[in-house]
Amino acid sequence: MSGAEEFLSSHGLTVFKGLAVAGVGGAIISKLLMSNNSSSPAAEGKKVFGRPGPVFTSLALQSSENVNQNVKRLRFALPNGKDVSGLPLTSALLTCHIPQGSYLPVLRPYTPVSPSDQAGTVDFLIKRYPNGKASTHMHSLSPGDKLLFAVVIPGYKWTANKHDSVTLVAGGAGITPCYQLLRGILQNPVDKTRVRLVFGVNSMAEALLRDEFEQMEQTYGTDRFRAVFAVADGEGVEEAESASGGMFRKGFVTEDMLKQVAAPASEANTKIMVCGPPPMEDALLGKKGWGGRGEGILARLGYKKEQIHQF
Numbered sequence: 001m002s003g004a005e006e007f008l009s010s011h012g013l014t015v016f017k018g019l020a021v022a023g024v025g026g027a028i029i030s031k032l033l034m035s036n037n038s039s040s041p042a043a044e045g046k047k048v049f050g051r052p053g054p055v056f057t058s059l060a061l062q063s064s065e066n067v068n069q070n071v072k073r074l075r076f077a078l079p080n081g082k083d084v085s086g087l088p089l090t091s092a093l094l095t096c097h098i099p100q101g102s103y104l105p106v107l108r109p110y111t112p113v114s115p116s117d118q119a120g121t122v123d124f125l126i127k128r129y130p131n132g133k134a135s136t137h138m139h140s141l142s143p144g145d146k147l148l149f150a151v152v153i154p155g156y157k158w159t160a161n162k163h164d165s166v167t168l169v170a171g172g173a174g175i176t177p178c179y180q181l182l183r184g185i186l187q188n189p190v191d192k193t194r195v196r197l198v199f200g201v202n203s204m205a206e207a208l209l210r211d212e213f214e215q216m217e218q219t220y221g222t223d224r225f226r227a228v229f230a231v232a233d234g235e236g237v238e239e240a241e242s243a244s245g246g247m248f249r250k251g252f253v254t255e256d257m258l259k260q261v262a263a264p265a266s267e268a269n270t271k272i273m274v275c276g277p278p279p280m281e282d283a284l285l286g287k288k289g290w291g292g293r294g295e296g297i298l299a300r301l302g303y304k305k306e307q308i309h310q311f
């Protein structure tokens, strides 16, 4: 049974009502009906999520591992052991589940952290929010349970050397699209883009992917890639700072910190990309009002609209 058939047989009509209410268009629903789905037994080594648009593929959870108090690393098995996700850089996958007792599906985007050519599996880092509909559901999954991946959502269209330098400003779980892009740039021998990462976290326990970033700095050199963690609760920062030599700062992501770490707005062909919780994005991009956003830190630092991307 294909992922779509399986989903239909277990949820029947309710999914259509829900998808319609949730604003998912007719094109997607008709794709679901006609689905020549990628989880059908097919040629080996295919790209399961290789193109933007509807995919409606159910994947079984292979493993679930606690990374810290509220983050899990979830690994899903692709339909075939030789398949790869093939997900284009900076894209996300829209997950869909119907909570018990509801007929409305919950749809949320998540960005895999595994390389797009990883064979047989795809990995996610999922932060659980109190009462979060999708994140608590994902944290409750046990190996063998299935989750529907409905749509591949394209992100910022990246091509090698599109920009001379990129500054990634992430907060909390917003690190995942930044990490995906960063790794894609550094692992492409043709791409020479310099990358700066500023990662705002609540505490040292939430400093996700720290080892990976340290390793990348060592491999590529700090001229090419530099990471700085801004740790709101300063506990343990001094020890980490002296061990790492410049990677950790106390406090929030501030104007002053970005002045020191980010590629300046005046630099030719630079881009600054943001992915974080709403308060962080408001501070950086400006608070939302009637006429759009007000002035935020990035505008005060001189970045023009076309230099800024919000994931």
Ligand SMILES: Cc1cc2nc3c(=O)[nH]c(=O)nc-3n(C[C@H](O)[C@H](O)[C@H](O)COP(=O)(O)OP(=O)(O)OC[C@H]3O[C@@H](n4cnc5c(N)ncnc54)[C@H](O)[C@@H]3O)c2cc1C
Residues within 6 Å of the ligand: 092, 108, 109, 110, 111, 112, 124, 125, 126, 127, 128, 129, 130, 131, 132, 133, 134, 135, 136, 172, 173, 174, 176, 177, 276, 277, 278, 311
């Ligand atoms: C392109 C993209 C990629 C993403 N990739 C990932 C990823 O790889 N891993 C991951 O864990 N998340 C990721 N997210 C966030 C994810 O899509 C959900 O928004 C998040 O899991 C919360 O959904 P929920 O249904 O659990 O919470 P909801 O039921 O929507 O909200 C429950 C409560 O949590 C609060 N809340 C929700 N989201 C946030 C937030 N971001 N920061 C602070 N409070 C919040 C709400 O205010 C509310 O009080 C991504 C988001 C985008 C836009």
